[in-house]
Amino acid sequence: MGLPLPAVAAPFSGAFRAALPALIAAVGQPRGRTLPNEPSRSRAPGHSGTFVGHRPYAPGDDLRRIDWAAYARSGELHVKRFEQEERRAATLLLDLSPRLLCGSPQRRLAQLRLAAVLGGAMLRHLDALAVVAPGGPPNALFAGVAAQEGLLLHLERLPVVAAPAAAALPLLCQRGVPQRVYWLGDFAGLDAVAPVLAAVRRRGGSVTGILPALASDLQPPVLGYQRIVDPETGASHAVVVDQAMAEAVASELAAHARAQALLFAQSGCRWLRWPVPAANDLQAAPYRGLAVLGGG
Numbered sequence: 001m002g003l004p005l006p007a008v009a010a011p012f013s014g015a016f017r018a019a020l021p022a023l024i025a026a027v028g029q030p031r032g033r034t035l036p037n038e039p040s041r042s043r044a045p046g047h048s049g050t051f052v053g054h055r056p057y058a059p060g061d062d063l064r065r066i067d068w069a070a071y072a073r074s075g076e077l078h079v080k081r082f083e084q085e086e087r088r089a090a091t092l093l094l095d096l097s098p099r100l101l102c103g104s105p106q107r108r109l110a111q112l113r114l115a116a117v118l119g120g121a122m123l124r125h126l127d128a129l130a131v132v133a134p135g136g137p138p139n140a141l142f143a144g145v146a147a148q149e150g151l152l153l154h155l156e157r158l159p160v161v162a163a164p165a166a167a168a169l170p171l172l173c174q175r176g177v178p179q180r181v182y183w184l185g186d187f188a189g190l191d192a193v194a195p196v197l198a199a200v201r202r203r204g205g206s207v208t209g210i211l212p213a214l215a216s217d218l219q220p221p222v223l224g225y226q227r228i229v230d231p232e233t234g235a236s237h238a239v240v241v242d243q244a245m246a247e248a249v250a251s252e253l254a255a256h257a258r259a260q261a262l263l264f265a266q267s268g269c270r271w272l273r274w275p276v277p278a279a280n281d282l283q284a285a286p287y288r289g290l291a292v293l294g295g296g
Contacts (some may be wrong), residue, residue, distance in 0.1 A: 006101040008160060008280070011112035019282035020148075024120035030090060054078035055192035055204040085283060089128040093168055094118055095185030096135050096161045103214040105279040110212035111184045112155050114274065117287050119151050129277060130179055131155070132171045135163030139171055142295050165192035169199050181207045187260050197267035209264050213273040220250035 021266070054067060057077035065079040092115050100108035115131075120130040123145055131140045136158050142151050172181060181200060186195055187209060200207050222242045229236045242250075257273070264271035277286045 005098055006106070007111040008101065009106045010156075012116065012156060012285060015280075015282060016113065017114075017152075020116065020120060023117045023287050024124060026288040027117060027121040027290045028288075029125045029225060030118065030122050030290075039074060051080060053081060053204070072219065073250055076110035086229050089121050089126055089130070089179055091130040091132055091172065091179035091181045092122075093172065093181050093183040093185075094131065094133045094136075094155075094158065094185075095292050096133055096158055096163065097186070097188075098160050098162060099188060101160065101222075103216060103276075105214075107186060107212050107276070108160075108212060109279060110274075111274040112158075114212060115288075116152055118290060119155075120148055121290075123147055123151065133158055134165075135159070135161035139174060155217075155249070162240065165189065165196050169196050172205070173199065173203065179205065181205060183207055183209045185209075185214065187211055190256075190259055192262050194263055194267065197264070197269050201268055206269065207264075207267070208270040208272070209260075210272045210274050211260065211277045213223055214276050218250070218253050220253075221248040228235055 041182075043137055047174060054070060055078065057079050063285075067078050067080050070076075070078050094111065100106070100111060118133070119129055119142070123142060127143060129142045129151070131142070131154060137154075140154050142154075168183075172179065193209075198281060223241050223243065223246060225238060226241050227236060227238050239245075261271050261273075275286065277283070
């Protein structure tokens with residue numbers, strides 16, 4: 001029988017909620033893209049703004065937006081996308097794995113707080129925000145500043161559950177076309193992440209990967225006897241860490257960090273190792289300028 005999982009830290013204390021407006025303001029204005037079948041609030045979709053490309057046709061799309069010249073060339077239906085649509089909606093994709101319970105501060109705590117801050121900025125500046133969490137509850141859709149509390153409650157109630165990265169793709173495509181995705185997780189299994197990135201890109205979407213990075217991610221283990229516990233299985237091993245092993249582990253950690261950045265670059269996606277602030281650090285500086293990650 002496995003060991004019990006570490007306790008889940010409560011992410012949104014009273015102090016965090018009090019600081020949240022300033023943290024959201026520090027992010028700035030995120031970019032997004034239009035949800036399928038969701039008309040613009042200010043003007044008819046697809047009839048103004050700068051043309052920026054195509055996406056596959058989805059049932060319910062305005063037939064006036066179909067590019068018939070592209071259909072004649074490819075035999076497939078595509079609709080035109082315009083610049084003003086790129087600011088409309090975004091998706092937060094969250095990893096609920098037990099692995100995120102590790103670290104100090106807990107990586108899951110940092111992930112949920114970052115989701116609350118980024119999500120709050122999206123609710124302030126965009127028309128819609130979707131939250132996708134493989135293994136958790138159904139996709140949730142939020143709109144408007146008034147939905148901030150609902151977003152916090154949704155994030156607080158997310159379970160701890162192991163789900164394969166591949167489970168993200170059908171959830172992202174439920175509305176026909178992937179959204180502009182901000183993927184928050186630890187990206188431990190790169191072989192599983194790569195197909196999701198490639199599939200989203202093929203469908204005209206974009207992904208920004210954000211790793212809440214702990215100082216311990218790149219630090220070698222302390223010399224001496226160490227007890228290693230897998231938080232998902234509870235398997236435990238005692239090992240002796242000498243200087244050679246510490247150096248080898250540090251080298252492997254650095255190589256994995258390079259592989260993460262390389263995978264996102266080769267996939268045409270953006271990547272950020274976001275330095276996690278201390279649990280009691282509620283200053284705006286760590287969140288400042290994160291909105292620039294919305295391109296790609």
